[in-house]
Amino acid sequence: MAEKQHTDMTGQDAFAPIANHYDAIMEHVDYARWLHVAATLGEMLPPGFRHLDAGCGTGVLIKKLALYGWHSVGMDYSHGMLHVARHRYALPRLVRGDFRALPFSNAFLMITCLFDSLNFLLEETHIEQTMRSFHEALQPGGICYFDIVTERMIASHFNNTCWTEDHGRFRSSWTSSYTPQTQTCETRVRINAGDESITYERVYPAAFIEAAACQAGFSILAVRDAATWRAPQKNTTRIEFIAVKGDKNRYRQAFKQVDKIIKRG
Ligand SMILES: C[S@@+](CC[C@H](N)C(=O)[O-])C[C@H]1O[C@@H](n2cnc3c(N)ncnc32)[C@H](O)[C@@H]1O
Structure with missing residues (x-):
């Protein structure tokens, strides 16, 4: 593959040609499960906390979380996807940007970054920058819920x-x-x-992602196979991470209950 083809999301709007049809194309995707996990995690936080959906796309998750009373900001690189979020879902708080360099400090108690948005970063250093950027955007004790797809999924x-x-x-x-x-x-x-629409995704070992998160200052509360909510196995196709800004032990007790609820589905 020529080097020119390995371009990440920035510098172009790779999702623009499909943005208007994205929700219909992804109709089969289990957003209800991400909603369930996010909403359950949110119960560990004080009411009225601020949430950022990084790589929000057309804003489907934010729209659903609003039904739980969440105060969300959506950010994405793609003008096309944000246009849909603004006009189809009338989402009031949307920011265009690159999650490697978020324009926020100490601003949120929850960040979500789901549906393989992180896989669109093509360099290890970009993952490391993003972890630092998420860490900076969170308040102490803030929770980051993100996922990656594995080589098994792609293969x-x-x-x-x-x-x-x-x-x-x-x-x-x-x-x-x-x-x-x-x-x-x-x-x-x-x-x-x-x-x-031409996009590139790179797969990363879970251990690398975990190390990058820890280096940025996160402690890891859980790493789970998205399908089983157990430890990832060789056949895992999507891995989810729950990371805490600072000491994860503040959630140790509460998470036992949350863990059970998420696993029950
Ligand atoms: C597969 S879509 C998922 C969108 C949304 N999270 C969802 O669940 O429908 C990946 C999204 O990540 C965004 N993205 C990729 N790289 C990005 C970056 N560096 N900064 C901000 N957004 C990015 C893309 O524009 C796209 O909207």
């Missing part, structure tokens, strides 16, 4: 494959290829005969 579903999906009013055509040497996956998506 099983996005390895040199192409397919078309019929969404009723439109069709999406997908081409995907994984380069094991760079651990990077290129995905091309086209709506009908429109422009192509």
Whole structure:
């Protein structure tokens, strides 16, 4: 793969060609589960806490969390995705930016960064910057709930494959290829005969992500397989992390209960 192709989200709006159709394309995605985990974690925090959804996309999660009375700010790099969040969901607090350098300090008690948004960072240093940036944006005791997809996910579903999906009013055509040497996956998506969205995602070992979070000052409350809410295994396709700014022991007792509730589903 030529170097030019390995571009991260910044410097372009790779999601723009599909932003208007993104929610319909992702209709099958289990947002209800992320909502359940986030809402359950939120019960450990004082009422009225401030939340940032980093890489909020079209704002689907924020819209759902509003039903729980959450005060959320959405931030994303893509103008296209934010446009949908603003106009379709009328979300009032949206910021365009790069989560490697958030314009916030000591501002939130909860950050979510879900649906593999971190995998769009293509350099290890970018993950490290992002962990520092999340840490800075949180208040002491703040919780960061984020996920990554694993090589197993990419190898099983996005390895040199192409397919078309019929969404009723439109069709999406997908081409995907994984380069094991760079651990990077290129995905091309086209709506009908429109422009192509070309994105790159890189997979990282969970141990690297954990180390980057700890170096930034987080302590790790839990690392879980998203499907089973148990410790990740070889066949895990998505890993979720719950990190705390400062000492995780402040949540030790409360998290025992939360852990059970999340596992029950
Ligand atoms: C797969 S989408 C997930 C969106 C949303 N979290 C959801 O659950 O629907 C990944 C999102 O991450 C955003 N993103 C990727 N890299 C980013 C960066 N460095 N800074 C901010 N947003 C970024 C993209 O613009 C995109 O909206």
